[in-house]
Amino acid sequence: MSRKSRNPRSAKSRAHAPIFAALGDSTRLALVARLSRGDLCSIAQLTEGSRLTRQAITKHLRVLEHAGIVQGTRRGRESVFAFNPEPLEELKSYLDLVSEQWDQTLARLKSFVEDEPSP
C-alpha cells in the first residue's frame, strides 16, 4: 500500500537492505555526512584524511550502496559515489507515521482509563 507509485525494481533491490544497520557504524555515518553535502566523491577522496585503508572504505561504501543510501558509478577507471537521500527520507517518514499513531493510540488509552471510572 505505497502512498506513491514506486519503481518495483528499485523497491526489490532494497527489499532486504537494513538501513539502520548500514548506519550503525561511525565510519559509515562519516561517509554519509561527507557525501550528503552533495559532492560526487571518488574512493581516493573519501579515503583521504581517514586512518582506514582504501579497501576498508570501499567495503563500507558497498554496505551503504546495498542499503541504497549511496550510489556508486564508474567515472573512467575509478568508482565515484553520490548520496541518495530517498531511503533515509522514507525511513524518517515511516517512523514519524508510527510515532504519530502511538500518540493517538495512547491518547485513546488515556481517555479510556481516565474517563471510565473503575467498577
Add this chain to the structure above:
Amino acid sequence: MSEDCIEKHIELRAPIARVWRALTDYREFGTWFRVRLEAPFVVGQVSRGEITYPGYEHVIWEALIEKMDSERLFSFTWPHAKSLDKATYSPDYSNEPRTLVEFRLEKTATGTLLTLSESGFEKLPADRRDAAFRGNEGGWTEQMKNIENYVAQKP
C-alpha cells in the same frame, strides 16, 4: 540517524491497577486499541483478533505476548504487514519482520506514568517502511478523532 526506537511517556490520572487492567485484559485492550480479540493474553502465546477500524476490518491483528510482569511491564512482538490494501493484503505473517512493543508502568503521585517503546525497526525491509502502518493512511487521523470523541463521551 541511528534512532531505531520509538519511545513515549504519558501521565495517566488513574491508579496503576486500572492501567494494568486496561492494557492486559483482552477486552479492555481491544476497546481502546480497536481490535476484537478472541481470548485472554497468555505469555508465550499468540493473540489474534480482527481490527474493528472502519475500512480495515479485513486486517488480522496478531501479537506474540512476551512478558506480563504484573503492574510493571507488558510486552509483545508483532509483525509489520507488507500491505493492508484489501486487494493485496495477506493474513500470513509467518515470514514478516517483527518489532517489540513494551508498556512500562510506574506509580506516580497523581496516578501512573506509562512508557511505551517500540523497537526493532532495523529489521524492517526498506520497502515496508513506506507502506501504510496498520491502516494509518490518509483518513486515519480523521477516524482517530471520531474514536477519541466516542471514548470521551462514554461515561
